[in-house]
Amino acid sequence: MEPRRELGGGPATVTRVAVVVLVAASGSVEAISFTALDHVFAGVMTSNLALLGMAIGRARGTDVAAALLALAGFGAGAAVVAWVTHGRAESGVTWPPRVMFCLAGEAVLLAVGAGVWAASGGAPGEMARDALQCGAAAAMGGQAAAMVAAGRAAAPTTYLTGTLATYIVRGLGSASARPDGWVPARLGALIAGAAAAMTLRRAAPTWAGVLPFALVTAAMLIAAGPLLVPRSAPDGPSEG
Structure with a gap:
């Protein structure tokens, strides 16, 4: 599931940028989840099954x-989004309204988590950690399902192992297929998001939970850009 290729700075390119920002949000959530919430991942269920x-x-x-909390939260988030989007994958180059609605729900969930995190001073107790872990996993499950529902206007944002493998195969193992040039940007965004979360945890631990919410919100605003631009009316017959 990869966005359509498009030259220039059209809607598909804008959507690709929004996907990169969502990947950065995932990286920030994973960093906080693993280091502060009982050493499990919020969005990488393969690793959680091994754990x-x-x-x-x-x-x-x-x-x-x-x-189990992480697995349950992820499954619940994905199930809710599947219900809202009716399990259909879109074929356009922008995120449809149902996907945007689901991402808005993710942003609300992350905002609540940021509030709980801040109220604990960046050091939540056991019960708060459990709630935050389940909520973070639900947010990542919802995000993953939303990207599936977005179809060709999206790409994986919570797990990139397959993305990396496909990029290597297309770059080294196939003479005819071209690797997606946006893959390095997504991989770099994952690293950058995790690094930013850890930097913020050191510098201002109380506000570290705000970063994932801010990044998801930024991705939504970027993706909404092409939807807000009015389409130009077709030219009518010339007079004279």
């Missing part, structure tokens, strides 16, 4: 519960 197996093998009930 769950490790916790079971070591008979560590706390780690099992953390992994």
Whole structure:
């Protein structure tokens, strides 16, 4: 699932930029989730399944519960978005209203989490960590499902292993296929988002939770740009 290729700075290019910003948001959520919320990921369920197996093998009930919370939250978020979007993938070059609505819901969820994080001074207790972990996973599940529903106007934003593999195969293993030039931007955005979250946690730990919300909101504003530009009317017959 990759955005359509388009030359210039048209709607498809704007949407690609919005996808990159969403990836940065995912990176910031993952950094906070893993380092501050019981060492599980909010959006990478493959890793969480492995962590769950490790916790079971070591008979560590706390780690099992953390992994299950993340899995449950992610599944719930994805299920809600699937219901709202009716499980259909769009074929346009911009994000449809249902996808934007779901991303707005994600932003609200992240804003609530940022409030809880700030109220705890950046050091939430056990119950708050559980709630934040489940909420962060639900936000990432919703984001992942929203990008599926956006169809060709989107790309994976919460997991990039397949994206990286496809890029390598198309770049090195195929003489005819061209790799997507936006993949390095998305990979870099993931790193940048995680790095920014960690920097903010050190400099102003109380406000670290605001970063994911700000990035998702920025992605929505960028993606909404082409939708707000009125279409030019077709030229009529000349007079004279």
